[in-house]
Amino acid sequence: METKVAVQLADGFEEIEAVSIIDVLRRANIETITISISGKSEVTGAHGIKLIADRLFEETNFDNISMIVLPGGMPGSENLKDHQGLREQVLKFYNEGKSLGAICAAPMMFGDLGILKDKTATCYPGFESKLTGANVTGADVEIAGQIITGKGPGVAIKFALEIVRTLKGDKLASQLAEDMIFA
Numbered sequence: 001m002e003t004k005v006a007v008q009l010a011d012g013f014e015e016i017e018a019v020s021i022i023d024v025l026r027r028a029n030i031e032t033i034t035i036s037i038s039g040k041s042e043v044t045g046a047h048g049i050k051l052i053a054d055r056l057f058e059e060t061n062f063d064n065i066s067m068i069v070l071p072g073g074m075p076g077s078e079n080l081k082d083h084q085g086l087r088e089q090v091l092k093f094y095n096e097g098k099s100l101g102a103i104c105a106a107p108m109m110f111g112d113l114g115i116l117k118d119k120t121a122t123c124y125p126g127f128e129s130k131l132t133g134a135n136v137t138g139a140d141v142e143i144a145g146q147i148i149t150g151k152g153p154g155v156a157i158k159f160a161l162e163i164v165r166t167l168k169g170d171k172l173a174s175q176l177a178e179d180m181i182f183a
Contacts, residue, residue: 003167004031005067006060009053010080011038014073015045016153017103021069024160028168028176035060037083046073062089065098067167072104072124072152081109091115094146099166103150103159107131110147119144124152157182 005025009018018034025032036043036053044050062068068090070080080086087109093100094115102110107123108130110116117133120142128136140155141148141162148166150159161182165173176182 002031002064003066004033004064005069005163005167006062006065007032007034007069007071008057008080008086009034009036009038009043009051009071010076010083011044012046012073012076012079013043013051013071014076014104014153015047015049015051017073017150017156017159018045018051018071020156021071021101021103021160021163024157024164024176024180027180028164028172030164030167033060033065037080037086046076057083057085062092067099067101067163068093069100069163070102070106070109072102072106074105077105077108080106081112087113097146099146099148099163101148101150101159101163103156104152105130107134107149110134110149115147116144119147121147121149122151123149 034053037057104124105127111131121131121134122139122142141150161173
């Protein structure tokens, strides 16, 4: 199966995180689709920036998708966590051993679903208690098996590069970091 990543967008998403992830993955030639869970193509970020999603959640077949990624932001992370269809897909991916990623406040969905139990994870400061069962480290990025978590907007590129490293290998991630002048 060709690698395909689905970045989920909800009203109130963190713009730096969403755009950085999408941009870095596309630079790595990873097919990346943006999916609105809001029932409309236009999704408004936490700071008023609007994005047009590639497709709506309801129109998406997740069978050929390799990874689901959740940008953070508020109330975007809450909106993601509360979307029943997305919750079901995340659990399905987890149970099938497919990759999952979340940054900032968004790992709260993973905690709420119980899939962080006994795993290392990180999140935006103040959301640690929402990562039920996890060993929350406060690191910039944590990788625990199939789950990648990131701390927040300032580490969005680092988080995205770890997704590239996980999906496509160290060589591509390192070359991309060098090309982007990522220290």
